[in-house]
Amino acid sequence: xxQPSDRPSTASGRAVQLDSFGGPEVLDVREIPVPxxxxxxxxxxxxxxxxxxxxxxxxxxxxxxxxxxxxLPVGFGTDYAGVVDQVGAGVTGFAPGDRVxxxxxxxxxxxxxxxxxxxxxxxNEACHTPDGVDDRTAATLAIAGRTASAALAVIDxxxxxxxLIGGAAGGVGVFAVQLARIAGARVIGTGSATSSDxxxxxxxxxxxxxxxxxxxxxxxxxxGVTAAIDLxxxxxxxxxxxxxxxxxxxxxxxxQVDGVSTANGANAAVGALDEIARLIAAGxxxxxxxxxFPVEQIRxxxxxxxxxxxxxxxxxxx
Ligand SMILES: NC(=O)c1ccc[n+]([C@@H]2O[C@H](COP(=O)([O-])OP(=O)(O)OC[C@H]3O[C@@H](n4cnc5c(N)ncnc54)[C@H](OP(=O)(O)O)[C@@H]3O)[C@@H](O)[C@H]2O)c1
Numbered sequence: 667x668x669q670p671s672d673r674p675s676t677a678s679g680r681a682v683q684l685d686s687f688g689g690p691e692v693l694d695v696r697e698i699p700v701p702x703x704x705x706x707x708x709x710x711x712x713x714x715x716x717x718x719x720x721x722x723x724x725x726x727x728x729x730x731x732x733x734x735x736x737x738l739p740v741g742f743g744t745d746y747a748g749v750v751d752q753v754g755a756g757v758t759g760f761a762p763g764d765r766v767x768x769x770x771x772x773x774x775x776x777x778x779x780x781x782x783x784x785x786x787x788x789x790n791e792a793c794h795t796p797d798g799v800d801d802r803t804a805a806t807l808a809i810a811g812r813t814a815s816a817a818l819a820v821i822d823x824x825x826x827x828x829x830l831i832g833g834a835a836g837g838v839g840v841f842a843v844q845l846a847r848i849a850g851a852r853v854i855g856t857g858s859a860t861s862s863d864x865x866x867x868x869x870x871x872x873x874x875x876x877x878x879x880x881x882x883x884x885x886x887x888x889x890g891v892t893a894a895i896d897l898x899x900x901x902x903x904x905x906x907x908x909x910x911x912x913x914x915x916x917x918x919x920x921x922q923v924d925g926v927s928t929a930n931g932a933n934a935a936v937g938a939l940d941e942i943a944r945l946i947a948a949g950x951x952x953x954x955x956x957x958x959f960p961v962e963q964i965r966x967x968x969x970x971x972x973x974x975x976x977x978x979x980x981x982x983x984x
Contacts, residue, residue, distance in 0.1 A: 679777030680984070682742040682964050687727050690968035693742055695849035695961055701780040702752070708760045708783050708792055709752035714805035714958075715774040715969045716745035717980040718837060734771065741773035742964070743982065744788065747804035748779075750828045757783040758819030764797035767804035767943075775964060775982050788812055788931055791814060793939055799946035804835070805943055806953045806979040811821045813919055813931035814841030818849070819918040820927045821893040823946055825850030828887050830894040830909075832902025834870050835861040835977045838919060839897050841942065843870045851893075854886055856902060857977075864954070875901060880908045895929075896920070 669915035675931050678697045690780050701933045703709040704719035750760050756873045760766070760783050770779040785791030788808045805830025811915065817838075823829050823846045832842050847869040848854045855861075855870035856879065865872040873882050875898070883891060883905065893915040894906030903923045906916045913925045925939050945951040956978040959967040965984060971980045 675690040680683060681773070681776035681778075682744065682961065683739050684725055685739050687725055687731055687738070688888050689722065689726065690965040690972065692725075693964045693968055695964060698776075700778045701857040702823055703754035703757075703780050705755040705855050706783055707754040708750050708757060708766070709754075709768040709778055709780050710746065710748040710766055710770075710792065711751040712748040712774065712777060712779055712984045714747050714984065715743045715776075715894070715982045716747075716802075716806035716810075717743060717967060717982065718745065718809045719971065719974075720744065720809060720895030721772070722968055722972050724869055726861075736772050741776060742773050743773070743775035744786055745805050745808045745810075746774035746779055748984075749966045750776070750792070754783070758794060759783065765804075766792040766871060767795045767799075767801075767821075768792045775961060775984070777984055791846045793943070796947040798949075799943055802955055802958060802981045802983070803846075803953045805981055806955070808835040809931050810979065811841050811942040812866075812934040812938055813838050813929065814845055815895075815942065816931055816934040817842055817895045817917045817919055817929040818845045819935060820929050821895060821915050823849045823851035823893055827851040827892045828854065828881060828890065828909075830854050830856070830902060830906055831870065831893045831903075832856045832894070832896040833920075834868075834872075835864050836897060836905065836974075837976065837979050840954055840978050841951070842895055842897065843868045845942075848945070848950060854883060854891070856898075858975070860975070861977055863890075868954075875970075879905045883909060893950060924973060956980050958983055 769788035770792040777959040853870040890946040896902035
């Protein structure tokens with residue numbers, strides 16, 4: 667991360683932009699005029715931005731981009747953390763110098779973002795970053811933290827539960843595993859062989875995804891599984907059904923299955939994000955950062971994230 671004295675003047679700043687929809691190869695770093703905070707808005711000098719699959723899914727083609735209200739030229743990335751450096755008219759609760767984090771839809775990988783002070787939604791918001799939460803960590807929370815919280819709310823785990831989490835080592839998985847453990851549940855998490863130690867460190871018992879998953883889970887948990895979250899597709903949903911888990915205690919986030927709830931980060935409880943930040947500040951939850959890259963290496967970072975075998979989160983330093 668650059669020190670404040672190294673930062674560009676407020677006339678222009680770096681931003682990742684796309685002139686055409688596509689994959690990592692269309693991501694470029696540009697100098698663009700710095701946005702100004704209007705009434706009710708704050709401008710944030712970004713220190714770090716966290717990547718999510720949603721970033722490249724939204725900007726991969728024109729139809730998907732249009733569904734999110736995006737048009738060319740478009741920025742990249744949604745999760746950010748930094749410091750408020752300009753406050754618009756009528757804003758209360760934020761002042762220059764405040765550390766903040768949150769979401770800025772498809773414009774977060776930039777030196778500056780402008781968001782609504784009273785946004786409260788992952789696409790356009792600022793939350794105070796508690797002491798004890800560093801910027802790289804804060805930059806991973808808005809999408810994955812909210813989504814894990816929404817999924818946990820569906821299955822509502824407790825100390826009597828054994829929860830199967832599919833895709834447990836990914837960006838959402840690291841939150842879901844730890845939140846379920848904090849709720850007192852036993853957690854079995856699916857991953858490849860490369861995820862085993864990582865999952866154990868998070869507090870989950872690893873099991874390999876793929877053919878025969880139900881038998882492997884039965885061997886690990888002969889008394890049964892009581893709830894499940896599928897963070898990858900539908901395999902974990904079907905395995906959970908095979909193991910006798912009722913649909914009401916199964917949740918998916920990346921695919922739809924008739925009869926099973928699909929959790930969406932946008933529907934997380936008010937305060938879910940603040941609660942996760944508080945857990946991190948208190949040392950009860952941690953966010954493993956798989957890799958961090960300077961913004962100039964955005965293409966490498968996006969390629970790594972899009973490979974779908976990241977353990978934890980990928981972060982861009984600004
Ligand atoms: N509904 C919502 O609001 C919402 C919000 C966020 C994300 N999502 C979606 O949820 C999904 C997960 O997001 P994420 O950020 O966690 O993604 P991610 O970080 O890219 O997930 C990577 C993880 O997926 C695992 N994985 C790869 N192939 C797998 C398989 N066949 N079965 C099970 N796990 C597999 C990998 O484990 P190994 O390396 O061990 O293979 C890796 O740890 C994405 O599709 C994303 O678009 C939805």
